[in-house]
Amino acid sequence: MEEMVASAAYGLYLALIVAGGLAAVRCHNLVRALIGLIMTLFGVAGMYFLMAAPFLALMQILIYVGAVSVLIFFAIMLTRAPGGEAGHESLRPRMGLRELLSVASGLLPAVILAGIVAGYAPPALPLKSEVPLARLGQFLTGPYVLAFELISVVLVVAMAGAVLLGFERRKGQ
């Protein structure tokens, strides 16, 4: 019974990921592509839940759905062509070869890696018990303190850089 529910949940999340991912890469309207991306993010969060990693699933929703997708929405709205529709990607007539090459470039690495994974995967263990949040925190401030501090520095530098790039000098100075 439990096995069946898990398989059904996996199928549901996979369907979310596939449908959202296809919308994210194929829609000509970027706002719709962003909605597809958000759907995919929810699907991945569901997979984290399925692997008994609820902290990561909530972080995924908080960081990606809450912050990153809002940033992308800002990017779509701020680059609107004057008078044009927001987030519309221009089309060009001859797409055949380009489309084919795109499919090949996406499919080739994925298929090669899938072959390797399917061929050499170790037998999966039964799911381990959930890691308590306190233990993750201890690891983050213990063995991983350098990575933790570095990611903070990276975030500060990225934001300072973004402010610097977006800074506009006043006219006449």
Added chain:
Amino acid sequence: MNPLVLFHLAALLLLGLGLYGITRRRSLVGMLIAVELMLNGAGLALVASARLTPAADELGQLGALLVMGLAAAEATLVLAIILVVAKRWGTSDSATISSLRG
């Protein structure tokens, strides 16, 4: 089928979709969306490897958390770059951004 393989196939699907999107899209924002797809696949693969093999659990989960932090930083920076490009060229179409200037 082995659940480890299943989760890794989902991650590889995200990688393939992202690569397809990044080569197909014409605007910088579309490429950013494709990159986010690939980063999600990376996080999923990390967590699956940590949860379903004898590897340390905290390693994979905190690694995925760091990937999310990097994705947030990258999205911030790309937003600023897109704004500068849109201000200078009037569009974020990747085909028009073809001149370099020191």
